[in-house]
Amino acid sequence: MRALKSWxxxxxxxxxxxxxxxxxxxxxxxxxxxxxxxxxxxxxxxxVTRGYELAVDRLNASGGVLGRRFELIRGDVTSPQQxxxxxxxxxxxxxxxxxxxxxxxxxxxxxxxxxxxxxxxYWETNALAAQLTERGLPNFVRxxxxxxxxxxxxxxxVRELIAPALKKDMRGLTVWIESxxxxxxxxxxxxxRRILETFGAKIVGFGAHSARTVxxxxxxxxxxxxxxxxxxxxxxxxxxxxxxxxxxDQGVKPGAxxxxxxxxxxxxxxxxxxxxxxxxxxxxxPRNDITEAFGPGAKAYLEAYRAKYKADPIAPQGMNAYTGxxxxxxTIKAANSIEPDKIQAAAAKLDKPEHSYPSGHGVKFDKxxxxxxxxxxxxxxxxxxxxxxxxxxxxxxxxxxxxxxxP
Amino acid sequence: xxxxxxxxxxGLLLGGIYGLVSIGLNLIFGVVRIVNFAQGxxxxxxxxGGFFAWHWWGINPYLSVFLVAPLVGxxxxxxxxxxIQPLQHEPNMQIFATFGLLxxxxxxxxxxxxxxxxxxxxxxxxxxxxxxDLKLSLVRVVTLVAATLITIGLHLFLARTMTxxxxxxxxxxxxxARAMGINVEKTFLITFGIGAALAGMAGVLLxxxxxxxxxxxxxxxxxxxxxxxxxxLGSVWGAYLGGLVVGIVEAFAGFYIxxxxxxxxxxxxxLIVLVVKPSGLxxxxxxxxxxxxxxx
Numbered sequence: 001m002r003a004l005k006s007w008x009x010x011x012x013x014x015x016x017x018x019x020x021x022x023x024x025x026x027x028x029x030x031x032x033x034x035x036x037x038x039x040x041x042x043x044x045x046x047x048v049t050r051g052y053e054l055a056v057d058r059l060n061a062s063g064g065v066l067g068r069r070f071e072l073i074r075g076d077v078t079s080p081q082q083x084x085x086x087x088x089x090x091x092x093x094x095x096x097x098x099x100x101x102x103x104x105x106x107x108x109x110x111x112x113x114x115x116x117x118x119x120x121x122y123w124e125t126n127a128l129a130a131q132l133t134e135r136g137l138p139n140f141v142r143x144x145x146x147x148x149x150x151x152x153x154x155x156x157x158v159r160e161l162i163a164p165a166l167k168k169d170m171r172g173l174t175v176w177i178e179s180x181x182x183x184x185x186x187x188x189x190x191x192x193r194r195i196l197e198t199f200g201a202k203i204v205g206f207g208a209h210s211a212r213t214v215x216x217x218x219x220x221x222x223x224x225x226x227x228x229x230x231x232x233x234x235x236x237x238x239x240x241x242x243x244x245x246x247x248x249d250q251g252v253k254p255g256a257x258x259x260x261x262x263x264x265x266x267x268x269x270x271x272x273x274x275x276x277x278x279x280x281x282x283x284x285x286p287r288n289d290i291t292e293a294f295g296p297g298a299k300a301y302l303e304a305y306r307a308k309y310k311a312d313p314i315a316p317q318g319m320n321a322y323t324g325x326x327x328x329x330x331t332i333k334a335a336n337s338i339e340p341d342k343i344q345a346a347a348a349k350l351d352k353p354e355h356s357y358p359s360g361h362g363v364k365f366d367k368x369x370x371x372x373x374x375x376x377x378x379x380x381x382x383x384x385x386x387x388x389x390x391x392x393x394x395x396x397x398x399x400x401x402x403x404x405x406x407p
Numbered sequence: 408x409x410x411x412x413x414x415x416x417x418g419l420l421l422g423g424i425y426g427l428v429s430i431g432l433n434l435i436f437g438v439v440r441i442v443n444f445a446q447g448x449x450x451x452x453x454x455x456g457g458f459f460a461w462h463w464w465g466i467n468p469y470l471s472v473f474l475v476a477p478l479v480g481x482x483x484x485x486x487x488x489x490x491i492q493p494l495q496h497e498p499n500m501q502i503f504a505t506f507g508l509l510x511x512x513x514x515x516x517x518x519x520x521x522x523x524x525x526x527x528x529x530x531x532x533x534x535x536x537x538x539x540d541l542k543l544s545l546v547r548v549v550t551l552v553a554a555t556l557i558t559i560g561l562h563l564f565l566a567r568t569m570t571x572x573x574x575x576x577x578x579x580x581x582x583x584a585r586a587m588g589i590n591v592e593k594t595f596l597i598t599f600g601i602g603a604a605l606a607g608m609a610g611v612l613l614x615x616x617x618x619x620x621x622x623x624x625x626x627x628x629x630x631x632x633x634x635x636x637x638x639x640l641g642s643v644w645g646a647y648l649g650g651l652v653v654g655i656v657e658a659f660a661g662f663y664i665x666x667x668x669x670x671x672x673x674x675x676x677x678l679i680v681l682v683v684k685p686s687g688l689x690x691x692x693x694x695x696x697x698x699x700x701x702x703x
Contacts (some may be wrong), residue, residue, distance in 0.1 A: 037653075038517070042517075042521055042523055043523055078691070092629045126492065151600050181667055207666060207667075208666070208667045209666050209667065210667075210670065212622075212625065212626045213626070213669075214421070214422075214617075214627060214630070215419070215421050215658075216419075216627050216666075217417040217658065217661075218414070218658060218661030218662040218666050218669065219419070219661070219666045221410070221413065221414065221417075221662055222662065222666070225410075237524050237618055238617070238618040238620060238623075239525065241524075241526065241618045242616075242617070242618070245532070245533075245616060248533065249533070249535050249542060249544045250542050251535075251542055251684075265524075267523065267524045267525065267618065270527075270528045271526030271528065271531070271532075271618060273528060276533075402584075
């Protein structure tokens with residue numbers, strides 16, 4: 001038996017040697033896609049990776065990049081600690097060349113750090129925490145928007161969309177800024193406050209609550225006392241929904257409600273009902289109804305998604321991820337390498353105008369390799385559906401801003 | 408003064424929620440003498456049960472509670488028989504076992520729901536009773552009423568019925584109860600079943616006002632433990648009154664101090680109670696040593 005085994009082993013080794021040169025020439029670029037594929041955020045983690053899969057399909061259809069096709073290998077990460085383990089596994093066992101991710105900032109933080117120890121590129125498409133780029137890791141590049149970008153878009157929405165609709169001057173417009181109390185919500189809230197104050201708004205309240213809270217009556221009572229023109233909320237789904245329910249139950253009716261990051265799912269519509277949701281504004285990743293002028297290729301993405309997954313996109317995070325991956329491919333091409341230092345060097349030189357990609361991204365990285373031209377839009381609930389209403393370039397002709405007042 | 412009264416009422420309503428969720432926990436704690444870490448998950452099952460009954464058959468949660476609560480009660484009986492009873496000589500292991508159940512149940516629902524949050528639509532969740540200047544969510548009012556009725560009912564059950572007396576006997580002295588001919592194992596089964604059914608009921612009644620996720624039980628369980636400790640381990644009235652106290656304190660702290668600190672405030676109370684009167688306001692002295700002292 002032993003003789004047979006060693007004979008077989010010899011044969012296999014010979015075969016491998018014979019095939020090796022051929023294999024080398026076509027070695028795919030193995031990309032580790034890090035996202036939660038299990039756990040409470042699995043739905044969104046999978047959606048983000050679907051964006052990568054569609055990008056890989058498109059790129060491979062034209063031969064990949066540098067003569068190499070892309071191969072996506074999923075790494076399930078549901079916690080920051082698991083991020084380290086999964087990175088190690090993907091590097092040592094699956095021999096990935098670089099990483100893309102990530103739906104959750106806390107995971108991106110540790111996973112990219114682990115990747116750096118192996119000198120592998122970590123190309124970030126989705127996670128928002130400003131800290132990710134502010135760290136200055138030599139292997140980290142973020143193609144998508146950061147938290148401050150969301151905050152800036154919310155402030156722009158207040159000035160360009162809400163103030164005129166309320167027929168009020170920006171100076172003296174009263175705003176209540178509410179957020180969930182982890183680093184995600186508070187960071188965005190702080191930037192929102194800073195920008196809105198420079199616009200002349202009066203911040204009449206700056207509140208925080210736990211995303212897991214069972215009761216928001218105290219917050220809503222305070223909001224009622226302050227009586228703001230605009231309420232801005234940044235948080236997760238359960239607390240976002242509870243806030244709306246409590247506002248509705250207590251009959252508290254700010255002139256306008258702006259939600260950042262959540263409030264755009266069918267479940268929220270189910271929970272609050274079409275009548276209440278109509279008019280509420282959401283800042284988020286560009287959706288499928290944007291114009292081709294804003295996001296060239298958005299319609300093609302929708303068609304490709306439907307063809308491959310036989311369903312409509314679950315969340316706009318997917319198209320944002322898709323765009324991020326396309327930018328990665330271009331950067332690899334420009335660098336003629338997948339090594340982090342060469343990628344960063346090439347990225348620093350890229351300059352593409354806004355609206356060059358399906359999610360409306362352009363490309364211009366700052367010194368921390370944060371893309372300053374990532375696309376974001378504001379949509380509004382209209383008749384039980386979300387319609388993009390800002391910036392003007394993204395709005396489908398015929399779509400107008402509907403009344404913001406609460407029923 | 409006006410606002411003060413409003414906050415007080417909101418505190419009472421919140422207290423009703425906490426009380427309802429805690430009563431079952433307290434019963435199990437007082438009788439079976441174990442900390443059921445999976446109690447929040449039993450509430451979660453109640454919520455999912457309420458949701459699916461509405462989603463598939465259009466049944467109003469106030470009707471489906473009569474179906475879902477007993478089902479969760481049966482689950483409780485199964486837990487007691489299959490998990491707790493085999494470990495009866497290892498009380499510390501029982502605690503770990505309930506923690507294991509917590510993880511099992513959460514991940515089971517994760518598998519089923521794939522992480523999507525569910526919400527019940529319809530009129531129930533949005534109905535508001537206007538009393539003078541106050542706008543009270545119907546669901547919360549019903550919850551407070553239910554908590555009150557259940558507390559009274561449970562008190563009468565324990566005081567007047569044979570099964571209730573058996574439960575009290577077992578609580579006081581397991582060995583003596585056994586010597587008197589009481590089937591202790593059966594008593595534990597009944598108790599766990601009731602405790603679980605109460606958790607399930609709380610879940611169904613709360614379905615209309617919360618987003619249901621696999622981890623939603625965790626939102627209530629910490630408060631429930633604080634309520635149980637504050638009110639007194641093993642005391643039914645203790646759980647009810649403890650719930651009201653925690654709810655009121657949280658409401659006042661949230662409004663007058665800062666909403667961010669609302670949980671911190673009752674944690675402080677929790678610590679003070681543990682130091683000053685560990686058995687809680689209405690609890691049996693010595694009950695706080697559960698798990699560290701041999702239960703005779």
